[in-house]
Amino acid sequence: MATDIEIARAAKMKPITEIGARLGIPDESLEPYGRFKAKIAMDWINQQADKEDGKLILVTAINPTPAGEGKTTTSVGLNDGLNRIGKNSIVCLREPSLGPCFGVKGGAAGGGYAQVVPMEDINLHFTGDFHAITSAHNLLSAMIDNHIYWGNALEIDTRRITWRRVLDMNDRALRQIVNSLGGVSNGYPRETGFDITVASEIMAILCLATSIEDLEESIGNIIIGYRRDKTAVRARDINAHGAMTVLLKSAIQPNLVQTLENNPAFIHGGPFANIAHGCNSVTATKTALKLADYVVTEAGFGADLGAEKFFDIKCRKADLKPSAAVIVATVRALKMNGGVAKADLGKEDVEAVKKGVVNLLRHIENVKQFGVPAVVAINNFITDTEAEVQAIKEAVAAVGSEAFVCTHWANGSAGTEELAKRVVEIAESGQSQFAPLYPSDMPLFEKINTIATRIYRADEAIADSSVRNQLHQWEKDGFGHLPICMAKTQYSFTTDPTKLGAPSHHTVPVREVRLAAGAGFIVAICGDIMTMPGLPKVPSAEHIRLENGQIEGLF
């Protein structure tokens, strides 16, 4: 079979205006970026407000393993499948980050015959959204140090500035720096550092914003640091929110591209899935719901992190009502959950599948706790055997759900037809009774404990009194209604990445809590969370080059 990049290059893309026309978007409301990418005009989007919403389908997954699950690929495949069976469907995905492209991972635009195109553009600068976020973030940073330089009228405690800088780059050397060295004209030296752009609170804000006004309001709310008396200083106090919003004027507009089968795809926003909520933008999802009967969207990592945040943060904020969820699993990943090493995945091992499938079953149960019916997509690999697949199907059936073998990677939409039909049945039955896991007025630590016990199946969440006191203080300060954004390892239900399967009776220690007053959530950090990745010994960048006008080595 051809490689991903060969398939992508052989794609017969249609002009983006044609894809837009299918969605009813007039030419003049489509702002082209090249011939195969476009942003949709906000004015036009706002005019669609009275239209009825389509049905929202979440694609989530088991806990990720080195074997790979294929959540994006399956989202694209399901979208093509829905269109194949006559439904007007749009897939909403996250934008890939530029930084990791030059590290170990290749592109993030699906795979095989289930890809979004133009793949190279999507993986590089795309429509400049992440660059705009980097600029807006760093403008605030510059204005903070500038404010201090010119007299610090706001009396910011330079030791308590929480706002760092960002670059869309894997650069460990910038994690921790001392800035403003070199004398009087460069300001007051202080410790700070850089995160990768996807970890910027601006990214989370942009992805949760429901309008440009909401975006500006949320940016103004950002807490950039504290005074000596510990009162908060906000971006609004620095007068930065207006200019930052101007920088994000185009970035908030959803990006339209297409799948290999010429079906519409919105690729917009890409916040971290640990210290942020890990979903594509609310503007993209809500716009898609106005334009299509079906909208397929994905959440970050496994369902314990991704789906929970999708439901409790994104759906809560944007008032979304998902109709069904698809949980992606692979025979290989379940075998790893069942104790098989990566090197041995090529051999049939039905017992390992039966042992590892508990991870999948737990995610099914969890999604149902939100009132959302769930089915399973078994993302097919050539090495999968009939007996292994059967073991998954039986286990899934035993908990009242269904699993479908999906061969979209090899066959495109033909490989997801069965899944698509079942998703439509479920969605049209109206059986989804979505509700968030916890009410907004629950005390903050109780929210954390609810996620830990009901989703992670821990006995309890624990935290030092300093963490609990901080949460109490925030409740007093008026932040008690915010949802929780859990930052823990994606590899396990527990905080120990080596504990695969479906562990119970562990504890979830909350090491630190952070207030994202702009984005509107409280981050509970459980374990080491890296917000600026490094490059590996031989970065993939060393092999990336142009050859005869084509990009080699990127994927």
Next chain:
Amino acid sequence: MATDIEIARAAKMKPITEIGARLGIPDESLEPYGRFKAKIAMDWINQQADKEDGKLILVTAINPTPAGEGKTTTSVGLNDGLNRIGKNSIVCLREPSLGPCFGVKGGAAGGGYAQVVPMEDINLHFTGDFHAITSAHNLLSAMIDNHIYWGNALEIDTRRITWRRVLDMNDRALRQIVNSLGGVSNGYPRETGFDITVASEIMAILCLATSIEDLEESIGNIIIGYRRDKTAVRARDINAHGAMTVLLKSAIQPNLVQTLENNPAFIHGGPFANIAHGCNSVTATKTALKLADYVVTEAGFGADLGAEKFFDIKCRKADLKPSAAVIVATVRALKMNGGVAKADLGKEDVEAVKKGVVNLLRHIENVKQFGVPAVVAINNFITDTEAEVQAIKEAVAAVGSEAFVCTHWANGSAGTEELAKRVVEIAESGQSQFAPLYPSDMPLFEKINTIATRIYRADEAIADSSVRNQLHQWEKDGFGHLPICMAKTQYSFTTDPTKLGAPSHHTVPVREVRLAAGAGFIVAICGDIMTMPGLPKVPSAEHIRLENGQIEGLF
């Protein structure tokens, strides 16, 4: 009269495909960015190689003063004037930097009825070129620290790394930092810092590149630092040049926009005019020459810096033959050169004009030294009096040149018709006998001295033996053929910004020399050169915001 922004907003822009069609660019070779900006496909550009070149007109100026000269405005006005009199003409300008937009200065897209549009886009992210340069630059930075982190096989001396990082932001706090703090996993702490993106060597390289292959070659040549034995380490040794070129794949393509009068404008590249050569890209200029009878282009700062570098660096590298030069002056600026304070510029002062005009006359003489005929554009202000204008015209006539009052700011192309006609006469007469000031094989310090004595009219250039030894070493290392890029104050012919008029018999002290092995020039630094600006006490960013979908406060 309406403000710049009101005029720009009232512009009746034509679809960029229509502007492209006028130049013979087929739709499929025009990559739109929105409806009014486009990049031109490199494939198509390469196919135009056999076409005859149009005539190249340089717009330069007297030494800048706080009164303002209007070089960009005059370039746009002249282009409109040439089109008005029936010539097919394109104006080639530099892209504005994002950083200064949030500091003190407004936009940089012309003014009055001589503007390029869409003005807001051009001043903000435009087509993402500067963001691409920032990414490419910082990828190299990350790969250098990463190389050291993983064992430093190249034995780079971490004290001798000359490659810094860049952001398109005015941020003095980043001028000097210590990175890699925080322990083992963050690398080896060392001193470094950030420059603004326009000061990146990548910017200079991109603007001097004659093809994508030349771009990659030049990037590979960049010296990132030295070993303990002082041998150079290049970007090629880090294996970064391929991926950096991929990041710049679109950035090298010229950007097409239009003037208020719907005439074509290329806005592409914007290197610093002190530590770099300060001209728009070679690809834009050369492409424009293939597509039009006339190409109007501008150089940075006054003619002593800008025109000299345009001739000696850009024209030499790209084998360009300018047909004429227009030197922009204003009555106000010449009065300042004649000793009048800014507050008193509103009053007629013919004597001050007569005194200050020496600055202009010196620039006329200088341009003629390159074999290029020069005329003067007096960029008209309402306060200019007939007698003041007459004083300039007479002084200019006395040195064998001509001055034309240009009212493009108020009247658009009607205000430059006379200038345009004269420019055409000169260009078509074929009288230009362009040659660079010095031959490539002249010793490096002699090149510096030639510029200092013949252009700045100093008695000599002086330098410590360390500087002279460094130049000798570079000659031995094979860099003796490179041109010189002078970095000195733009406000005076001397290195003292307060010495206006036409001072002579000064000395030019060269404090430091830097090798830009990628860009292909040697920077001679004479005085304090700032490569990362700061923000003022009240940055303009504080007043920038969206109001009813329109950007307020940016201009």
